[in-house]
Amino acid sequence: MQDIELINLWKSYSQKLDDSLALNRKNAEDLTKIKVQSLLASMKPLKLFTLLVGILWVIFVDSLLIVLFPFASPFFLVSAAIQVLLTKLAIGIYLYQLILIQQVDISEPIIKTQDTLARLTASTLWVTRLLFLQLPVWTTFYLTTRLVENGTGAFYLVQSAITLAFTILAIWLFRNINYANRDKQWFRLVFEGKEWSPVMKSMELLNQIEAYKTGTH
Template sequence: MEDNEIINLWRSYGQKLEENLQLNRKNAEDITRLKVKSFLASMKPLKIFTIAAGIIWVGAIDLMIIKAFPAANWFFIISAGIQVLLTKLAIIIYLYQLILIYKADISEPVLETQHKLARLKSTTILVTRILFLQLPVWTTFYWNKSMLENGNMALYLIQIVITLSFTLVAIWLFRNIKYENKDKKWFRLIFDGKEWTPVLKSIELLNQVKEYKTDNAN
């Protein structure tokens, strides 16, 4: 076999090898994108259920506030009003997240999907912080004038301790629930589940896709 034939065969083999590598990278990228789509799809049922349950809840609380308003138990009205206001804000955020999930297209540029996932991540943290702000009002909605006028010192002290404790916990969680604490045990305890894990896994997979593209470019 002449030298030219050997060189041509070697070049042909190298070309086929490169084509196979490119195909494998493309298949790996497609599979990764499908996994991301699956992770995002797994979040939809919980988001939809949460939105539906939240709408029913705020509707019921609004009716209770309207019904109780003439009797003017202001402890209940103010506490329920704060709770339902924070819940409505959370519903808006959940709706925004659901729109992001439905708009996520695995065929779009990786950077676009990464931006959507980053917004999902940040709004998941935000909505959790907002919902924890409700803690104190769950300890005040049942107060009434008779309780304050006829209660004893022990009752007052117990109630103050409970309300103050819930308030401090709510403030602490609002200030400390941030991505920088994602590896802490208490953070993982709060966020472990369908609200959080699919987002992190999707971000990790898209980072792999980005690495594939970077390797190909090099």
């Protein structure tokens, strides 16, 4: 009789322990989701500010292109057109990111939030790539036909060296800005801050919850 009572008591204790662990796991998951939502929300002010500045810049450059088109230097027109096109693409990505952040719902499964974080990560990498592609045109927009025609050897040498260096740097960054290089020092220098850190921290938190749920942590 005592053995049966002990077994029942152990089963009861085991059930209470399982219930307590399940409750703790659920609370930990809910708290993590709230923290992730807070981290992502912290990105919104900077993205909204960047978006506003970008829109104002596009309006300004587009106005210049329209006003100066009949008599501006071809170098300026082409450089400004490339720059403003890339900026417009970046604005589109920032809008997409703000929509993603707004759609984050802590009541959804973790895998849904992880998918959103993956999209934020990929779009952040792409917008940075596009913005760095602007580097070469910042070395050519001030050139004029007269300056090029009457330039000295020293001018051609310096100008070519600067434009080539910026072009190589832009291409190198475009090719090497990817998730695989996230732990490299130069990558951290480029991405440290509100544009990147909250996403990485959020991914880390969700991965910890997943590991805890599967018993691999």
